[in-house]
Amino acid sequence: MSATVSPLAPKTFASLPALRGVRMATASAGIKYKNRTDVLMMVFDAPAAVAGVFTKSKCPSAPVDFCRTNLPHGTARAVVVNSGNANAFTGMKGRAATELTAKSAATAVGCGENEIFLASTGVIGEPLDATKFAGVLDQMHADATGDFWFEAAKAIMTTDTYPKVATRTAEIGGVKVTINGIAKGAGMIAPDMATMLSFVVTDAAIDSSVLQSLLSAGVEPSFNSMTVDSDTSTSDTLMLFATGAAATDGQARITSAGDPQLDAFRAVLNDLLKDLAIQVARDGEGATKxxxxxxxxxxxxxxxxxxxxxxxxxxxxxxxxxxxxxxxxxxxxxxxxxxxxxxxxxxxxxxxxxxxxxxxxxxxxxxxxxxxxxxxxxxxxxxxxxxxxxxxxxxxxxxxxxxxxxxxxxxxx
Amino acid sequence: MSATVSPLAPKTFASLPALRGVRMATASAGIKYKNRTDVLMMVFDAPAAVAGVFTKSKCPSAPVDFCRTNLPHGTARAVVVNSGNANAFTGMKGRAATELTAKSAATAVGCGENEIFLASTGVIGEPLDATKFAGVLDQMHADATGDFWFEAAKAIMTTDTYPKVATRTAEIGGVKVTINGIAKGAGMIAPDMATMLSFVVTDAAIDSSVLQSLLSAGVEPSFNSMTVDSDTSTSDTLMLFATGAAATDGQARITSAGDPQLDAFRAVLNDLLKDLAIQVARDGEGATKxxxxxxxxxxxxxxxxxxxxxxxxxxxxxxxxxxxxxxxxxxxxxxxxxxxxxxxxxxxxxxxxxxxxxxxxxxxxxxxxxxxxxxxxxxxxxxxxxxxxxxxxxxxxxxxxxxxxxxxxxxxx
Known part of the structure; x- marks a missing residue:
């Protein structure tokens, strides 16, 4: 985190409400430095629908490969995000590190490794010692709390000078649902999903195929329309999760992207994505305009x-x-x-x-x-x-x- | 010209010999500033074969359009280069300015306007007052001298911190021929001064279609393989002229690009183009490496x-x-x-x-x-x-x- 906040930083930050079905915790695993918060864990109480878009780099990081592999499974129980090491260009060691991290997380949560999603940012080319996660993920899972969005946004910052947060509400079939999003990124930002990292969660009940359709369309006029330096990261990850908790209020699950009940939700989701994308661009390294x-x-x-x-x-x-x-x-x-x-x-x-x-x-x-x-x-x-x-x-x-x-x-x- | 010479500047400059069939002069026409050398005229004693490659910009300058129109004619009698105004994005006024400049030059030389080639660098979008050339081109034509290459290279500098010159010799059919080249350029578009310009002249006797073939191939591994800031000027111009004076030594005119007698010439031409291109890259604005x-x-x-x-x-x-x-x-x-x-x-x-x-x-x-x-x-x-x-x-x-x-x-x- 930079000592000087960007002159283009928002004057106030949105207050993100706790969102039913998701909890978060941060910890210091000592990935690169001691006593520095470097891990965020996002836990879904029940399997959440999941969608993702990733860097178009031909040299993606090991976590990007890992997420791409798990995405077709369609449900998520946890996301583990670390800073200090991108686990990119780390060869077979990188793959082993993602597998070990996922295993530790799955053990903590009590789920399959294919329900775990990973993101790493930091140094490229340095092997990531994933054994460091083993000790902390159990505790994080136990500590995770819902009212933690701003802390989560701060935890994933690297050269960012301010945390990026956004929240929106919409109605689906008369039931109010909420969307919360966080993002990080300041340099190495360009279209083709050079967004560094962003995680968006809603309590709406929406099938993962519909989520993917919404996300793939929504990323174009938002994250894929902003650029800091034309460089494209190896790790860019934008994921959208739907916990489905709004079903308890009677929201009928959305199973088709063409469902007209989705119109209001789509509009506010796109607005939120644009909001986060612009916040990232406004934190461009050294930016004054x-x-x-x-x-x-x-x-x-x-x-x-x-x-x-x-x-x-x-x-x-x-x-x-x-x-x-x-x-x-x-x-x-x-x-x-x-x-x-x-x-x-x-x-x-x-x-x-x-x-x-x-x-x-x-x-x-x-x-x-x-x-x-x-x-x-x-x-x-x-x-x-x-x-x-x-x-x-x-x-x-x-x-x-x-x-x-x-x-x-x-x-x- | 910058006060500080690039740390990457050559330690010594090549000495370019006078080249039979071409003479040069510089003058102060007051294009943007008074009493500053701002025009170079290159005069060919007899019609020279000519080839050119130009910016791929969809918004080329008026002189680029003018040269492209004249190129199929195949012969050149004079080149007029000015600084202080790029005559780019100047609409109909820009076309009129090129026509007037060419008319003044053709009158001075006593040739057709289609044997004149033009290049301008400087401010974009400012109308160029071409009436200022009328008074000076006659005198320049009279004053032009062959031993003037280094002065010519200096005259076309803008934000360049050193002049770019190169010379080579080769034999064609046992007859020695010489190639001299000059270039300017430091950023693709410098502060007020647009552009990369380069003019290369040989006394060899070579048809213009062969010259074009040599130049189009030679530009790829040289000028088209160097970049300062990825930006492309509206005015980039690289021209190759052959005065044919070596015919008096018995060099048989080359009429086919496949002629094996051209092999040595092609090699040294490519080497000279690479030399000039690297000199331009080494003068990249602010460059230290x-x-x-x-x-x-x-x-x-x-x-x-x-x-x-x-x-x-x-x-x-x-x-x-x-x-x-x-x-x-x-x-x-x-x-x-x-x-x-x-x-x-x-x-x-x-x-x-x-x-x-x-x-x-x-x-x-x-x-x-x-x-x-x-x-x-x-x-x-x-x-x-x-x-x-x-x-x-x-x-x-x-x-x-x-x-x-x-x-x-x-x-x-």
Whole structure:
């Protein structure tokens, strides 16, 4: 955890209520350092439905492989998350470590190892000594409590400067259900599920296949639309669990993704995912500015997203933002390099409400002062209209500062 | 020109001989500033064969469009290069400016406007007042001299901290020919000054179609294999001219790219292009380290290059280099995100001669001290073996430092 909180941190944090069917505990297992909280255990009182999306990296961590293997089983009894060691690029030792951790957790909970899910963040390439979990998971299972969300969010932080939490409620068939989510991540964040870690739990009764459908769709305009540095982690994990406790209030289990009773739930779930994703982007390493980049008029939504990400990942756009420089020439550059259809002479660009370029040249009424005033703000909306079609997309990113270089370069691993 | 020369600058510069058939002059046209050298004119005494490769940006500058239009004509009589204004994203005014510049140059030289080639770097989106060229091009044509290569290289510098020059000789059919080249570029788009430019001239007698074939192939393992910040300028231009003066020594004109008499020439041309490209990469904005990244064992050469560029463009790899951190986990991350076939458990990674990872995990004989010693050097070779096939590629990049952020963010445009 950094000593300095990001200037883009939320002013207040949502208060997450206890959620029926799930309890949590943290502990110090001494994975990398002594006497530092480095394990979170999330326990489901009854088998919970489970869905997950993971890094698209071709070199995923051992826990990502482990979760992918267990996911088809469809139910979860516990999640074990550690920091200090990513258990990534650890070969056969890494697989053995996940198996041992799962065995320890399954013994503590009294369930099958295929109902355990794992996530690890920290050093890559260092063997993880999973024997350290054996002593603590039993106690964690005994200690786990429901009113522990904020502590859980803090426990999974690494270079994060603040915990990421969000909560929503919705009704399914007249029964109120709650969704709580936590996330961590500050650097090595980019689409393709570079979200580092996020765990979302609802007390709704929903089949795992439906959950997976909701999650796979919901991740696109949220976590997959934000980028800090274009780098993709080996460990990114976003999981959604449904304890089903709301069934005791009479909520009929949802078994089809097309069920219209799910509409309100889907909307608030997507809103929560976007909330968490933006919180992660706002904690980008060294960030002082938040850019919301909207591309309209592209050939397709996919093309719009490619262009928006080309802008969001451009070091020159991001350093200009850090310098409060209304440098729209760099936006043109980033549109041009995206590789998607673009007609220079139809392009229009806005910073906030200030149109700086139109019809392929500087806006005739361009005001340097007005554009600069937008750049001085903490939140900078950038809009680009490609002028070719109706494809649109919005992505979020932060600026690139000397502090980013310091965080990632001023130390030896 | 920066006050501080890059620590990676060459210790000595090649001395470029005058080359028969081409002369150069520089002048101050007052494009952006008064009394600053801002125009280079390169004049060919007789029509020279010409080839070019240009930015792949979908939003190219007006001079790039102009050159692309003239290229099929196949001969050049003059090149006009200005700094201070990129004439990019300037709409119809930009086209008019290229036409007026070409007309002024053609009048000065006494040739067709389709034998003129143009390049501009500088501010994007600002209309270029091409009337300023009219007064100076006549005089430049009169003053142009052959022994002017180093001055020409200096004249096209913007944020460059040193001029880039290279020269080679070869024999074609027993006749000695010379190739001279100059380049500029430090970031893909520097503060106000856009672009990578390079002009290469030989006195060999070679058809333009053959030149184009040589250049299109030669650019791949050289300029297209180096990256400073992954950003692509709207103005990148690399042109190759052949004055044909060696015909007076009896060199029979080369009319086929497959002509075996071209072998030696092709080899030294490729070597010169690589030399210039590396000089550009070594002048990367804020650079303190040079990374040569070689990927072997990929599915194909193209896959190897994609993986190598994923490593070379990763902010986390580049900041680690700046911090002299032997952080091979970030190399694994960059291989994983490249999207090409990779098997984590066959991967091997070297810093210099020190193998740090093999068979999907840390090398059993890994020495932190040995790896760190490599990272302390100015030139850092990184090798990654994917272990799947025989595809290979080498790319060059520099580190990402606070100075890069300062150069690109610490000012208002």
């Amino acid at each position: 938040m850019l919301e980049i909207t591309v309209t008029g592209a050939e397709s939504d996919a093309a719009a997203k490619t262009i928006a990400l080309s802008i969001a990942n451009s070091p020159l756009v991001k350093t200009a933002a850090a310098g409060e420089d209304a440098n729209w020439g760099r936006i043109v550059m980033a549109v041009g390099k995206a590789g998607e259809m673009a007609d220079r002479d139809r392009l229009a660009i806005w910073f906030g409400d200030v149109r700086v370029a139109v019809n392929g040249e500087r806006d005739p009424s361009y005001s340097e002062d007005a554009a600069s005033a937008v750049m001085k703000k903490q939140d900078i909306p950038v809009k680009v209209d490609i002028g070719l079609g109706s494809g649109k997309a919005t992505v979020w990113t932060c600026d690139l500062t000397k502090e980013y270089v310091a965080i990632n370069g001023d130390y030896r691993s | 040079m990374l040569e990244i070689t990927v072997t064992g990929a599915e194909s050469d193209a896959a190897a290059k994609t993986i190598a560029l994923s490593i070379a463009n990763s902010p986390l790899v580049k900041t680690a280099a700046a911090g002299e951190d032997a952080n091979w986990g970030r190399i694994v991350m960059a291989v994983g995100k490249a999207g090409e076939m990779a098997d984590r458990d066959r991967l091997a990674i070297w810093f210099g001669d020190v193998r740090v990872a093999v068979n999907g995990e840390r090398d059993p004989s890994y020495s932190e001290d040995a790896a760190s010693a490599v990272m302390k050097k100015q030139d850092i070779p990184v090798k990654v073996d994917i272990g799947l096939g025989s595809g290979k590629a080498t790319v060059w990049t520099c580190d990402l430092t606070k100075e890069y952020v300062a150069i690109n963010g610490d000012y208002r445009s």
